[in-house]
Amino acid sequence: MKYTLPLLMCCLLIFITSCDQISSNSQPNLETETASDDTSAISIFEKRILPIFQAKNPSSCTECHLSGVDLKDYIHSSQAETFASLVNVGLVDVKNPDDSKILQFINRRPEQPNLITDKARKREFEAFRSWIRLAVKDPDLLAAKVVEAIGPQVSDEVIRHARKDRVLASFMDNIWTEVGRCAACHSPDRNNKQVKEHGEQVSWIKLSDPEATLNYMVEAGIIDSDDPLESMLLTKPALQVEHGGGQKIVVGDRTYKQFRKFIDDYASVVNAKYTTDTLPEKSDEVSLVTDIWFKITDVPAQYDKMLMQVDLFRKTDNGWSEHRVATGDRLVFGKGNLWQQSLSLAGQRGSQWADEMKSKRLPRGRYLVKIYIDQTGMLKKDFRAELGKEDFIGQVEIDSRWKAGYGSMATSQFPQQ
Numbered sequence: 001m002k003y004t005l006p007l008l009m010c011c012l013l014i015f016i017t018s019c020d021q022i023s024s025n026s027q028p029n030l031e032t033e034t035a036s037d038d039t040s041a042i043s044i045f046e047k048r049i050l051p052i053f054q055a056k057n058p059s060s061c062t063e064c065h066l067s068g069v070d071l072k073d074y075i076h077s078s079q080a081e082t083f084a085s086l087v088n089v090g091l092v093d094v095k096n097p098d099d100s101k102i103l104q105f106i107n108r109r110p111e112q113p114n115l116i117t118d119k120a121r122k123r124e125f126e127a128f129r130s131w132i133r134l135a136v137k138d139p140d141l142l143a144a145k146v147v148e149a150i151g152p153q154v155s156d157e158v159i160r161h162a163r164k165d166r167v168l169a170s171f172m173d174n175i176w177t178e179v180g181r182c183a184a185c186h187s188p189d190r191n192n193k194q195v196k197e198h199g200e201q202v203s204w205i206k207l208s209d210p211e212a213t214l215n216y217m218v219e220a221g222i223i224d225s226d227d228p229l230e231s232m233l234l235t236k237p238a239l240q241v242e243h244g245g246g247q248k249i250v251v252g253d254r255t256y257k258q259f260r261k262f263i264d265d266y267a268s269v270v271n272a273k274y275t276t277d278t279l280p281e282k283s284d285e286v287s288l289v290t291d292i293w294f295k296i297t298d299v300p301a302q303y304d305k306m307l308m309q310v311d312l313f314r315k316t317d318n319g320w321s322e323h324r325v326a327t328g329d330r331l332v333f334g335k336g337n338l339w340q341q342s343l344s345l346a347g348q349r350g351s352q353w354a355d356e357m358k359s360k361r362l363p364r365g366r367y368l369v370k371i372y373i374d375q376t377g378m379l380k381k382d383f384r385a386e387l388g389k390e391d392f393i394g395q396v397e398i399d400s401r402w403k404a405g406y407g408s409m410a411t412s413q414f415p416q417q
């Protein structure tokens with residue numbers, strides 16, 4: 001008697017398992033989108049809505065929302081609760097079911113939708129529409145009570161920040177404007193030699209296509225959202241690993257700051273790490289790399305290998321401009337008493353100059369050059385730090401035509417100390 005129950009259960013288990021096998025072998029899954037018994041709300045909910053809720057794959061929303069909101073957020077495990085909650089927050093319109101806002105959410109498509117996502121979107125849309133049409137006629141559902149809140153867990157600000165168009169705008173601001181520094185070896189129109197020597201993967205810049213460039217960088221691990229500091233976009237040019245192009249940036253310089261800003265932000269977005277309080281602040285300044293070079297001679301050798309930042313202020317009718325209009329930063333070459341760098345134009349976001357500078361030209365004329373040097377290595381310790389009054393070394397004035405090209409470099413002398 002003692003052993004009968006376990007034995008019985010064992011037999012039962014074997015029976016169930018084999019039944020399961022039989023049924024799944026003999027009845028291939030022939031369900032289509034318009035299954036014949038889709039005549040009741042509950043059957044549609046169970047067959048076509050719940051699977052969206054339980055799916056491992058994200059819904060069509062993620063084509064535009066990298067995190068923060070998903071169609072799953074609008075489904076509860078019970079039909080009645082789902083319906084009552086959606087009506088309660090105004091996403092289902094009981095009087096005009098086809099005008100329900102949830103359907104408008106689902107129906108939002110990018111201009112060039114991904115084919116697979118677009119298919120999923122169609123399936124989601126038809127499932128919700130069929131379900132809502134029947135549900136609004138069901139007195140039990142109409143009488144159902146809200147038990148639990150429905151919708152995204154994060155604030156609208158977080159949802160907005162994680163939108164793909166916003167992420168792409170930040171990519172443009174922080175990375176696309178800088179890749180001019182890398183183009184000679186990484187842009188497919190200029191890097192025949194590098195491709196021959198190292199292979200196609202050196203062409204990570206996709207010509208005139210920032211979105212494709214971002215997608216490729218993520219795919220290839222050049223931007224690593226699991227381990228941001230391992231992103232090759234940082235480790236290669238900062239020479240933390242071997243780099244065929246040598247050292248192009250140093251920890252804490254402006255380019256490094258911008259790369260980090262985007263990479264850290266991107267990682268937080270795709271890993272859904274943000275709350276309203278931790279959203280990053282938008283910087284007031286926008287910048288653009290140019291091919292206008294600037295050289296400063298007679299730099300004292302004592303500043304060798306220190307990061308020197310040079311800010312340019314333009315002569316206006318009321319004195320020097322309030323904000324810098326161009327900037328450059330690079331390590332001092334002490335042995336040659338030299339500092340030289342291609343300038344980045346810089347302007348306050350939304351200002352007239354920020355618009356004008358898109359021409360990548362610096363108007364000829366008189367400029368004040370302010371020089372800062374990081375003598376304590378503080379940027380290496382905290383890449384977010386900014387050089388300020390204490391790091392100010394001196395200033396000079398220059399009149400130049402600021403012609404583009406390495407060969408037409410403007411030159412100034414280091415200020416007398």
Ligand code: HEC
Nearest residue numbers: 060061063064065069070071105106108109110156159160
């Ligand atoms: C084609 C791109 C796109 C798709 C796909 C998309 N959305 Fe959006 N969504 C946007 C845009 C753009 C906004 C902000 C502008 C607006 O509200 O009109 C937005 C705003 C929102 C908001 C409001 C947050 C705010 O800014 O106030 C919610 C909630 C939302 N979407 C949910 C969803 C859900 C759920 C899905 C999937 C069923 C989805 N979205 C699919 C582009 C999209």
Ligand code: HEC
Nearest residue numbers: 181182185194198201222232233236237242243244245248
């Ligand atoms: C003078 C040429 C040159 C310049 C300029 C240059 N690189 Fe490179 N880079 C190379 C070469 C050559 C390789 C291939 C060998 C290697 O992996 O180090 C490479 C490889 C890379 C890779 C790895 C690509 C992959 O998928 O394997 C990254 C990322 C990279 N560079 C980033 C940069 C960044 C960012 C800049 C600009 C700030 C830059 N490089 C500027 C020559 C250059």
